[in-house]
Structure formats: structure tokens, C-alpha cells
Amino acid sequence: MMYESQAYSVPSVYQSKKAVIFQLVKKQLRIKVSLDLGTSLLHLEKSFLATVAIDFGTTYSGFAFSFNKDEGKDMIFMNRAWVNDQGHQTSKTPTCLLLKPDLSFHSFGYEAEENYASLTSISEEKEYMFFRNFKMLLHNDESLNLNTKIAAANGKLLHAKQVFVHSIRFLKEQALNIIRQETHDDGFRMEDIQWVLTVPAIWSPRAKQFMRQAAYEAGIGSSDNPEQLRIALEPEAAALFCTEKLLERIGAGSVERQLSQPNVHYMVVDIGGGTLDVTVHEKQDDGTIKEIHKVTGGPYGGLKVNKQFMSLLDQIFGQQKMYDYRHQFPSDWLKLMNDFEIKKRGVRVVQQKETRIRLPRSFVSWINDAVTAALKRYANGEIRILNDEYLCLSSNLMVKQFQPVLEAMKDHLRVLLSEPRLSKVSVMLLVGGFASSLILQEEITKEFSRRC
Secondary structure, rough: OOOOOOOOHHHHHHHHHHHHHHHHHOOOOOEEEEEEEEEOOOOOOOOOOOEEEEEOOOOEEEEEEEEOOOOOOOOEEEOEEEEEEOEEEEEEEEEEEEOOOOOOEEOHHHHOOOOOOOOOOOHHHOOOOOEOHHHHHHHHHHOOOOOEEEEEEOEEEEEEHHHHHHHHHHHHHHHHHHHHHOOOOOOOOOOEEEEEEEEEOOOOOHHHHHHHHEEEEEEEEOEEEEHEEEEHHHHHHHHHHHHHHHHEEEOOOOHOOOOOOOOOEEEEEEEOOEEEEEEEEOOOOOEEEEEEEEEEEEEEOOOHHHHHHHHHHHHHHHHHHHHHHHOHHHHHHHHHHHHHHHHHOOOOOOOOOOEEEOOOOOHHHHHHHHHHHHHHHHOOEEEEEEEEEEEEOOHHHHHHHHHHHHHHHHHHHHHOOOOHHHOOEOOOOOOOHEEEEEEEEHHHHHOOOOOO
16 A cells, blocks of 8 residues: 655645635536535536635635636636735735724735734834734634634734634635736626635534634625535545646646546545644545545644744743743744744755744844853754854754654544555545645655555
């Protein structure tokens, strides 16, 4: 038995999860799986002129759209107009929200990060409310309800529903504006669009319903018109994309040959910023898909690595000192963590080179009196400060930041694959944003590629 875990450990799979939903809706695939969608995705009202799918992620979000009729009905348009602070266009934008002191909308995504980082005084930072990584609240809070509150970067609390409503509304309006631009039709209306919103499969029914209610309040569908909004499970969409589209487009050698065979059993491991979702399917003789194991998973996403790094900083410079810095300079703290987010996906660690995280000036000044003592504790060279500008971590120390979440992930997959009914699984597909991590790819390949 061979586990092809590395062949599909690429961001394009994750970025295209929403794209396959269009094919799922428009082709009306007969999927023999018990999906917890609430209502089926397979019966699209012919009155809708277009379909928009919003991929609302823990770390990044984006959308794509397709027209359902006549010319262009088989084409999928991914919005790649998000522009980061370096001027590069991307297919996703950070899931970050900035609200004004009066709690009205200010900005979302890259603009929210840049605007928050540009606040000119500490008093402004304490008045504006900045939220990031808030999607995990829906997985972590078992008592989730419409009165649940979430803390902003400044420590102030706001009803979680308001945060989600503002975010979904922004993505909805962006999608509608892009469609109007593409069609040169300013009369394109909300009523003309079928909307799809993706959620992790392991979420509770309460969390999924929370997202639906937030979408209603954001102007997508309503309790009187629930058919306009479809809630889709992220790993199911990824599985369909891998089997229906990805292999057609790029080919994959032995993986392609295996997945093209009837009755093949394969596992899709969806690893995002917040959660791990695992689905196992069997491809039937008639090309349809059968679920052979219920969705499993847990909170084993890329954010766990960030939390390990934060704990490391506490160990190096002191927990109280780091706590005070985060609250005194929240926008600079955001810059530091954003740089770590980029560097943890880099190649230097697998090349056994040190990772260099850019430090804000305020951070260097803040920890100045603690540097000497800190470096003495790490005299073996695992940590150093370079030119008062970079925090340098050895390859070995960087790998340690990944180990807890990787071990939890591997343990989960080992237990799952030990079940007799999964003995025929011959392919493992890694999808999701965190799956682009080279460290993760190496660990999963090392652990499972030789199973037989």
C-alpha cells in the first residue's frame, strides 16, 4: 500500500477547494456520501445566473465565481485582486477585520493589517478593534451562541456574530463588485447569485448554523430564502477537486493511475490554519464517490506552530515582558507574527539553515535589557540577534516549533489507518494551506509512504 502524501502537498489544491464546488453544483454529480450539508448542493435552482463560493479560512479567505448559463458556464474565475503590502497580487487575503471606535466597518484583509499597523498612537490602537484568527472560536467554544463574545487585539470584547457578519458582508460585496466589473453589468443583483460558504467538516451543527445565521445577517440568503445559501464541507470539496479536476490538469503518475481505477480507496487530509479534517472515500464503478468513514479531525492546524513560537519568546525574554509588549505595541506585534507566518513556510529550515524573523524596532528596544541573559541560556547558538534587526533561530529549534502539532496529527492518522475498514486505502492526498509546509510534507511522507 502506498501513501502518496507529497504529490499533492501544494497550495493550489487548497486555493481551488471553492472552485470544485461550482462543478459539484453545475454538473449535479451523484455523490453517494452522507454529507452534513443541511441541504443538498446538488439541486441548483436554474434561475441563478452565477455561483459564488466564499472560502472563509482561519488564516486566509477568498472567493471564486462561475456563470451558470450559456457561454462561460464551465469557466471558473478566481479573484486574484488582493494586493499585499509588497504590491503582489494573491488569490486570498488575511482573515483580519478592523472596526472603527464606533464599531462600524473600517477594513478587511491586507488593508485591515496595513491600516492597523499604521495607527499613529497607542490611544488609537486601544480604540480601534482588530480581529484575526477568530474563526477558531467556532470550533473551540462548546457553549457557542448568539451572545458569545470575542476579544479584539486591544482586549475589548464584541459579540462574535458581529465580527463574522462584517467579514462575510465585505467578501460578499467584493464578489458582487468583481462580477459587475467582469460582466460590465451594474444591474447584476444579489438575487441572481447562488452563494456557497465553506466550513470545516468537524464543526458542530451549532457552529455551522452560526455561520448560516451570520451569512443571513450579512445579506446572503435568509430564513425565508435558505436555498440561496449552501454550506459546503471543505474536505469534501477538496476531495472532489482532486479526483475530478486536479488529476485531469497536471497528471500525477502512479497517483493518477490509482485514482482512475474503480473501487480505489483514498484519504483526503485537509490541513488548514485552524483544523485538521480527514475524509476517506471509495471511487465507485460508475464514477460516483462513496464515503467509507465519517469525517474526523481536530484543532491541529498551522496556528499551533505560531503558538509554539509565542511560547518560545516567553521562554527567551520572559512571559511578563512579552505579555506587556503585546499589549503595549499590538500593531508591531502583528508585524512580527506576520513575518513568522511567512518564514515558517520557507525552505531554509528543511535546508538546515537558520530562520531569520524580522524584528520591529520597538521590540528590539523593549527586550534590550533581557537579550544578554537570554542568549546566555542559549549559548549553543540556537538563538541569536542579528544586527538588532533579526531574531535568528537554528534549524533544529525551528523544527521543534512544529513537533507538537505534527505529532498530534500523525497520531490521529495512525489510529485512523489502523482501523480494518481502512485497510484498502492506497492514496493519501494532503490539501489545505498548512499542507504547503515543507516540514509537514517531509514528516507525513516519512511516516506513511512505506506503509503496506
